[in-house]
Amino acid sequence: MSDNRLFELRHLTVRFGNDLAVDSLDLHVDRGETVAVVGESGSGKSVSVLGALGLLPTGTEIEGERRFDGRDLGEFSSRQWNALRGGRVGFIFQEPMTSLNPLHTVGKQLGETLRLHQGLRGQAARRRISELLRQVRLPRVDELMAAWPHQLSGGQRQRVMIAMAIANDPKLLIADEPTTALDVTVQQEVLALLDDLRDRYGMGLLLISHDLNLVRRHADRVVVMRHGECVEAGPTTDVFETPQNAYTRQLIDSVPAGRPLPVAEHATTLLSADSVSVTFSRPKPFLRPRPPAFVAVEPLSLQLREGETLGVVGESGSGKSTLAAALIRLLPASGEIHFNGQRLDSLSGNALRRQRRGFQIVFQDPYGSLSPRMPVADIISEGLRFHHPELDESNVAERIIEALEDVDLPPDCGHRYPHEFSGGQRQRIAIARALILKPRLLVLDEPTSALDRTVQKQLIELLRDVQAKHGLSYLFISHDLAVVRAMAHRILVLKEGKVVEQGQCEALLEAPRSDYTRALIEASSLT
């Protein structure tokens, strides 16, 4: 093959004991090229690359030919491995929060890599560090060198990670889900930076991602993986425009589509909030005046009609979850809240608990929101048993089955525990738990963000069906406008606790009035 070939895997197989994690994978990266490995969680995309570079725990069996820059990796000694990793191959991991050591300053951590691989010390090292930080376009470089990781934002930390990865002029840069933990608006900047660095230094870039939008824009070639096998590989445009494999087609098609059913003409208002705001008081420092309270949500008003979905969008920290929690009285808030003609904000204790069955919430994390120690039937029926103690066992069992059928789960799975279900199924259980109380309003707090695209799409379809069947109103919170467009009638855009704009979904997406909304739309690749 050509001299241009940088990294090559042939028939790579990775085994954990008896489990086959990667089955005979072929992959190659040329200089100056971006290759993307895509697949859903558990498809073996990270494992294959980490395994090939010897970064998996001992006891993992790795077979197949691995070549880097013309040399066989299978014959490397441990010293050569160390020179390779961090030297000629740079890594960027998913979690910028945990991949920096919190006990060392940014400068020190960067200096360490330089000292180990290039023997740079003192002034020379300082010069190189500031140069690197400037290359990843970080502001106020001198201040930043003395900063601790916790003082940086997620995007800044990821940039520091990138600076570390390119510190030793690697030939190959491996980015394992580099933007998944970042805000949508920051994602684009980080990827643009990676593209730029690749072009400038002629590196090979191996991008591991589940996000097809991102891959489509940034990769030259794509390898699609499923269950540890390569399903399809080829140039990005070919794979996306004429996918050969049904699974690839399904992945590409799984961008949420469709629109919600229109709301009835004379639907009554179900929920109305009048200048609701949430503030958190800050602790008073000793002998100094108390600092002003932190305003998480500035006073805002909203209305939600029967059968209508209001999408609340914004990046993390914009106060959208706080707003939702405040509206259903899980957080103290000021302002007036009316639900179904009754004033909610003045209720407390038992009166409030009785009202709660009318409005339910589904949380983002399908792993955290179900008690791991209870079987599914108990989880689902818990609220029902409390609110309707008059129901006997057979009635409760009937309602459980009804709720499970509503969310397309087999009715006999009630005795299983949550850990036996996949993320998407758990989210269905969480929805069933809410639906069994026959609520009129469902608050969905990023219900699809932790799920794979294909599962996400199914869940959105399910939610629309449930809405049509029961005439529910949704308050739908998300940072992903592609999902919101498929769900919401109206949209409210939040930034730092303030309403940036609001309006009918279509109209707002077509003609956004603020740059912030435009950035969100751009990030969601709604074209």
Add this chain to the structure above:
Amino acid sequence: MTSSHRWRLSPITQRRLQVFRGNRRALWSLGIFGLLFIFSLGAELIANDKPIVMQYDGHWYAPLLMDYPETEFGGFLPTTADYRDPFVYDQITDNGWMLWPPVPFSYQTLDRDVRGPVPSPPGSRHWLGTDDQGRDVFARVLYGFRLSVAFALALTIGSIFLGVVIGGVQGYFGGKIDLIGQRLIEIWSGLPMLFLLIILASLVEPNIWWLLGIMLLFSWLGLVDIVRAEFLRARNLEYVRAARALGLPSRLIMRRHVLPNAMVATLTFIPFLFTGAITTLTALDFLGFGLPPGSPSLGELVAQGKNNLQAPWLGITAFVTLSLMLSLLVFIGEGLRDAFDPRHILTASQVKRPVAPEPRIPPDSPRQENLP
């Protein structure tokens, strides 16, 4: 609740059991301690100054269960028969037979026939010798062990109840309740327990219930911090928030969703409570402020050993008993702590067989099944 599958062990419990079973020292300690405790529960059958069953004049008697007057066996006094009295003994053996426990002395039996001065050294009559009042040391150790463990058990259960309730309320509600509660507990824990016990011992006749009650006033303090921290953490878990959104009342949420989390920390703390209770009881008895005189107590044995250095079997017996009991408990505690430590790595010997993956229910949608 409805589920008929309650009995199924969750995988996390299975893993804990596996880790505990893999720790051979803890497993053996638990076995030995359990045996000893069961053994000591039958103390009346092993060491007693009454026969277990007897026959006299063709009638059956069970002196262990019932008191018979001496006149029944040809004696003169209408008091409870003393079967060790030579006259009664001869009367019964002449007209029937008696089945004695292996050690024919109870913890408070004064052996008047002992040869030589008391404390008398170990021998065939007294396996571990006698103390300075001529009482059999083996019998006293046996009853003393039982009393210590029972006392510790009662104290531990009581402390867990108080500690979990108080810590749980503070942690779950937080805010002012937590703040005020913590300050009150700080004041309360400033009270010197030992002095309070000694003062109270001079006011009332201390019996085991008094001691239990007074020690219970203080022993829950250590548990509160742990339980409170667990509740503080757990109240913000998403499934707890989901339960609040369901409209469940606080007591239900605490019992069903938060408590199981806090129980892990509590269970790990139990062995420490247990050993602490035994040590405190022994210390009080040693000082003479504990159980009423005559009770079978390990602390009193330690005191006797100190006062009778010429009789080393007293001190040695007390030392061996106490160190054995406390070491076993510490080993069990270690095993428990490891079993509940999520970061504890299973060693190869602990993983006997790879656990087969749980059968999964069909994938998310039938659509995926059509795919290659």
